[in-house]
Amino acid sequence: MGLEKEYGLYGVNPKKMAETVDKILSQMRTGLEHLAIEAVRYRTIYWSINGAKLYNDTQGDHLEYATPECESFKDIVACDKAGEKILIRLVNSYNQKEKRKILILKNNISYYRSNETDGIVSGETSWGDHECYLLEAFENICSESRFIDNILPHLVTEIIYTGAGHIESLGDSYCYVLSSRAGFITKKTGESATADRPFIMRRYGQDTHADYNKWLRYQVVSNEANMLEVPTFLKFLTTHLCFRLVEEGWQLPIDLALDAPSQLKKLNRDIYLEDSLELLNGQTKKAIDIERVYLEAAKTLDLTDEERKGLELWEWVLDLLSCDLKLDGNLKKLFGVLDRTTKWYWLKKRMEKRNWPLSHPEILGMNLKYHILSDSPKESLWCLLNLKDKEEPFIYRVVSEEEIERALTEPPQTRAKIRSDFIKLACHYSPERFKVINSDIWSEAVLEVKGENKQIKIDFGNDDPLNPSRESFENFKRMILENTPGH
Amino acid sequence: MAKEQKIIKKMGTPEKQKSTEPEKKMRRIKKTIDEKKKADLDKLIDEIDDVLEENAEEFVQNYVQRGGE
Numbered sequence: 347m348g349l350e351k352e353y354g355l356y357g358v359n360p361k362k363m364a365e366t367v368d369k370i371l372s373q374m375r376t377g378l379e380h381l382a383i384e385a386v387r388y389r390t391i392y393w394s395i396n397g398a399k400l401y402n403d404t405q406g407d408h409l410e411y412a413t414p415e416c417e418s419f420k421d422i423v424a425c426d427k428a429g430e431k432i433l434i435r436l437v438n439s440y441n442q443k444e445k446r447k448i449l450i451l452k453n454n455i456s457y458y459r460s461n462e463t464d465g466i467v468s469g470e471t472s473w474g475d476h477e478c479y480l481l482e483a484f485e486n487i488c489s490e491s492r493f494i495d496n497i498l499p500h501l502v503t504e505i506i507y508t509g510a511g512h513i514e515s516l517g518d519s520y521c522y523v524l525s526s527r528a529g530f531i532t533k534k535t536g537e538s539a540t541a542d543r544p545f546i547m548r549r550y551g552q553d554t555h556a557d558y559n560k561w562l563r564y565q566v567v568s569n570e571a572n573m574l575e576v577p578t579f580l581k582f583l584t585t586h587l588c589f590r591l592v593e594e595g596w597q598l599p600i601d602l603a604l605d606a607p608s609q610l611k612k613l614n615r616d617i618y619l620e621d622s623l624e625l626l627n628g629q630t631k632k633a634i635d636i637e638r639v640y641l642e643a644a645k646t647l648d649l650t651d652e653e654r655k656g657l658e659l660w661e662w663v664l665d666l667l668s669c670d671l672k673l674d675g676n677l678k679k680l681f682g683v684l685d686r687t688t689k690w691y692w693l694k695k696r697m698e699k700r701n702w703p704l705s706h707p708e709i710l711g712m713n714l715k716y717h718i719l720s721d722s723p724k725e726s727l728w729c730l731l732n733l734k735d736k737e738e739p740f741i742y743r744v745v746s747e748e749e750i751e752r753a754l755t756e757p758p759q760t761r762a763k764i765r766s767d768f769i770k771l772a773c774h775y776s777p778e779r780f781k782v783i784n785s786d787i788w789s790e791a792v793l794e795v796k797g798e799n800k801q802i803k804i805d806f807g808n809d810d811p812l813n814p815s816r817e818s819f820e821n822f823k824r825m826i827l828e829n830t831p832g833h
Numbered sequence: 834m835a836k837e838q839k840i841i842k843k844m845g846t847p848e849k850q851k852s853t854e855p856e857k858k859m860r861r862i863k864k865t866i867d868e869k870k871k872a873d874l875d876k877l878i879d880e881i882d883d884v885l886e887e888n889a890e891e892f893v894q895n896y897v898q899r900g901g902e
Contacts, residue, residue: 352901360897406901456898466897473901539902567902678874695878711889714896723884730881740874 347416347582349426350476351571352408353433354451356718360460363407366448370409371400373439391785395769396428396755397762399788400436405540408473409433409450414762415480415788415811418652419583421758423575424745428753430719438721449725453717454570455512455526457710470515472530474539477566477582480556480811484593494535494546496598497588498606500640501545501568503633505610506619507663508569508581511686513693513704513713520705521615522693524686527570528614532607539567545606555788556811568610573717573728574685575744580663583656584637587644596643601627602636617690618671637664659744682731682741689716692727761789761807761814768804768819775826 358366367390374392390402397414411433413425430452437450459471484493509525523529536544545568549555554563566585572578603626613623613633622630641664644657663683669676671687677694680687693709696702702709720726723733735741757766768791772780780793780802789808794801804822807814 354896354898356892356896360899363899403901406899408898408901451896456896457893458897460897460899471898471900473898476902540900543902681874691874692878692881695875696882699879699882707890707893708887709889711892714893715885715889727881727885730884734877734880738873740877 347419347422347480347586348413348478349422349578349582350410350412350474350478350565351426351429351452352403352406352410352454352473352475353719354453354456354473354717355409356449356451357447360466363460364402367402367407367409369444370436370440370448371402373436373443374400393765393769393787394432395757395766395773396425396753397757397760397766398425398429398432399786400432406473414757414765415760416758416762417760417812418758419579419586419656420652420745420749421753422582423578424749424753425758426578427575427745427750431750431754434719434721450719451714451717452571452573452719453510453526453714456714457515470526470529472527472543474567475527475569475571476539477569477585479564479566479586479589480554481562481564481589481593483560483562487593487595490548493592495603496592496596497585498534498545499598499602499604499636500584500588501566502604502606502610502613502623503636504581504584505569505613506633506637506667507684508572508577509614509684509686510570510572510577510717511617511689511713513710520710522617522690522704523614524617525570525614527568528610531568531610534606539565543567545610552786555786556807557809560809561811571717572685574683574688574741576659576663576683576742577685579656579744580660583653584640584660587647587653587657588640590647591640591643594647599639601625601629602631602639603627617686619667634664634668682735685716689713692716761811764806764814764816764819765791768806768822771823771826775830 355363355366371390371392374394392400394400399412401410403410411429413422413429416422416425433450437448440446441448454475455470455472457470458466458468460466505525505528512523512526513520514523514526514529530543531545532542533544534546536542536547537550539547546564546566549563549565551558554561556563569581604623605626609623612621619632619634622632623636624630641657641660649657666676666679666683669679671677677687677691681691682688693712696712697704697706697709716727718726719728721729723730731741757763765787772782779796781796782791783794783801784790784792787806789806789811791804791806792801793804802822803818805815805818
């Protein structure tokens with residue numbers, strides 16, 4: 347599993363966005379000492395020693411961070427949080443050097459967008475937060491369309507806890523919704539997420555980042571970025587358990603089938619979860635009850651320790667969401683647990699105190715400012731909340747500060763570990779002798795030997811990403827060390 | 834055999850595995866969730882409001898992005 351996240355930048359002229367993102371990324375090179383991060387550079391892509399990829403996303407010029415491959419849900423959270431820290435340091439370093447005041451936002455929407463000709467247009471625009479899953483080919487279990495249909499109701503209903511909350515523009519009015527992404531999801535599946543976005547998409551060929559005859563890579567693109575750890579943890583855990591169910595032959599009860607895009611939009615506006623979704627058989631069912639169908643089915647699986655604990659967390663969150671959320675007492679219980687309830691309680695209290703409507707510019711601004719990543723408490727709610735949390739904890743965490751710090755430099759014990767070892771070796775011994783010529787070194791690195799018409803391929807686990815062999819890397823390492831005087 | 838025992842000792846059996854710090858903390862927070870601390874949440878929000886800068890209107894207009902993915 348892995349998470350690819352595009353970030354927004356505040357304070358940048360849209361015409362200079364791509365150039366600015368490049369300069370921010372280049373701090374990876376210049377700030378090695380104080381960042382404690384080394385990277386192999388290729389165009390505007392950097393690979394960090396924690397196994398992650400940092401890059402300038404060509405579609406929309408977003409600063410993007412992709413976590414290394416993880417097998418544990420805690421690792422996903424730790425690597426995602428480590429990414430936030432890395433980006434804050436890069437932007438701080440850039441601001442200091444260039445005397446700028448750029449801010450980074452971990453969200454998926456802006457009220458204003460710049461178009462191809464760089465005119466600024468009023469109207470919401472969205473960018474991505476992609477959950478990546480690598481699955482063993484399942485053609486012998488069921489067809490792809492059946493596979494997708496089995497998990498679609500979950501992808502609709504999970505926004506009740508994965509949503510980060512958003513004040514949606516309705517033209518001349520506004521309403522608070524569960525997720526900023528729901529309005530942009532128009533179909534079940536697809537092969538691209540740049541327009542007409544699907545819930546889930548399969549990546550083919552080289553984009554599988556593994557032997558595509560044996561492995562399938564799917565991206566869930568219907569969720570948005572989270573500031574809190576619980577929703578990030580849950581979105582991976584629950585979808586993973588749904589995948590496991592289908593892999594083990596479980597079938598969604600036929601009467602739960604629904605028209606996913608329209609029901610997602612309907613659910614999105616139901617912030618207190620009072621309405622029911624319309625099913626294809628003409629009946630109705632509450633989103634929370636659909637989640638419980640998956641939850642109860644997942645209880646029958648042979649679970650690992652982490653899956654079992656995660657399932658308890660899932661159930662606990664559903665129980666809290668089952669309460670009447672119009673009551674402040676119940677909403678408060680989800681403060682520091684889920685983003686969409688935390689943001690809503692904060693905005694609600696602010697509106698009540700100042701007697702402001704939802705459309706008040708300050709409230710619209712707070713809706714965005716909730717997502718600022720910064721180490722200044724004046725700029726960032728999250729920096730402030732973290733400081734307050736240290737005095738008396740109220741934020742629900744799934745990883746410790748030490749685990750996040752570790753994830754800045756140490757990769758998870760997956761094939762990312764081989765890549766990380768390669769990056770360290772390449773940084774220390776080989777930059778003058780080799781050039782990495784492939785840009786995506788998820789599964790392998792292709793090196794060109796300088797001065798010779800020769801290429802070397804180092805495999806990080808293309809054939810078997812779950813049980814990668816270190817042989818190819820160890821051979822390369824031996825060759826490097828043998829040819830390095832003094833080693 | 835001795836080596837195997839050593840490895841088992843190092844890894845610990847699932848039953849004997851101790852809870853990690855975040856898990857303990859999570860339980861501690863869950864326990865206190867209904868207690869007095871949540872009553873202090875409104876005070877916390879007031880304190881936060883006093884610190885954060887108010888320039889939201891300008892902020893919304895200057896946060897201009899292109900669609901991505």
